[in-house]
Amino acid sequence: MTPRRRRAVAVAAVVALLALAVALVLGALRQNLNFFLGPGELLQQRPDPQQRLRLGGVVEAGSIRRDPGSLTVHFVVADGASRVPVRYSGLLPDLFGEGQGVVAGGRLGRDGVFDAHEVLAKHDENYRPPTGESRPAWVKP
Structure with a gap:
């Protein structure tokens, strides 16, 4: 085998190994991806019940109901x-x-109910102290 041919085989082997490594990494990441969907997108797409995802939106007024004697x-x-x-089922954020x-x-x-294993509360970026709270001494008016 000539040096030129040996070099071509080595380059081809390196490229094949890199392609295999990328395929393995992408395959592993795909199992751990959490897609973020709004309620409208979720109802349109109807994902596979085994697919993990994140649902984002606003908690509807008057819709919170707690099961007595449990954290559900x-x-x-x-x-x-x-x-x-x-x-x-679990503790909710403050x-x-x-x-x-x-x-x-x-x-x-399959029943159309989203079974959550984690709930995160979102808030806006504007800080407003509770009313009636005095300012610390180091804060100037």
Whole structure:
């Protein structure tokens, strides 16, 4: 085998190994991806019940219902036109409430209820101290 041919075979082997490594990494990442969808997109796409994703929207007013004697909470996430019922069992963040933004991670069940394994409360970037609270001494008016 000539040196030129040996070099071509080595380059081809390196390219093949890199392609295999990229394929393995992408395959592993694909299993761990969480797609972020709004209620309208979720109802349109109807993903596979085994697919993990994140549902984002606003907690609909009057929709929070707690099961007595358990940590299970039922609520509805809406984006204006579309609504998705959510079931979550666990402790909720302090900022969770009606009319607040929320991101729930989980799976859409065959019954159309989103089974969340994680709930994150969203808030806006504007800080407003609670009313009636005095300012610290180091803050000048």
